[in-house]
Amino acid sequence: MNVFDYLIQQRMQVQIDQNRHESMRTDQMTVEIEARVRDLEKSTGALWSLLKAKTGWTDEELIEQMKVAEAAHAPDHCPICGRRLLVKNGVSCSWCGRRLDRKSSIVGCDEAATDE
Numbered sequence: 001m002n003v004f005d006y007l008i009q010q011r012m013q014v015q016i017d018q019n020r021h022e023s024m025r026t027d028q029m030t031v032e033i034e035a036r037v038r039d040l041e042k043s044t045g046a047l048w049s050l051l052k053a054k055t056g057w058t059d060e061e062l063i064e065q066m067k068v069a070e071a072a073h074a075p076d077h078c079p080i081c082g083r084r085l086l087v088k089n090g091v092s093c094s095w096c097g098r099r100l101d102r103k104s105s106i107v108g109c110d111e112a113a114t115d116e
Contacts, residue, residue, distance in 0.1 A: 001009075051057060076085055081096040092099045 048062065052059075076088070077083065078085055078093040078096060078098065078100070080098045081093060083093070083095040085100075086094040090100065
């Protein structure tokens, strides 16, 4: 093996190690997000059970209200990546991470994000 091959092999190994580390970090983040979602599901279910018991509202009424809310607050699309925003009033795109201009009702990218 010559010096050039050795250097290429070393660079490849560094890249493999970086990719492995990034993959493990992504896996850990996924586990944490899944745990948060489960906690939110439990909290939401408990709140709904409490509301039904206290108010007498029905599941059908909740479903109808969810449809109304979704229609009224249908997410826009990110002006940077073009994907559908998961959160209408979020400060950044869930997909590309760019900050969104929330000063007006129009979803756009603020100047700081476009200068990056």
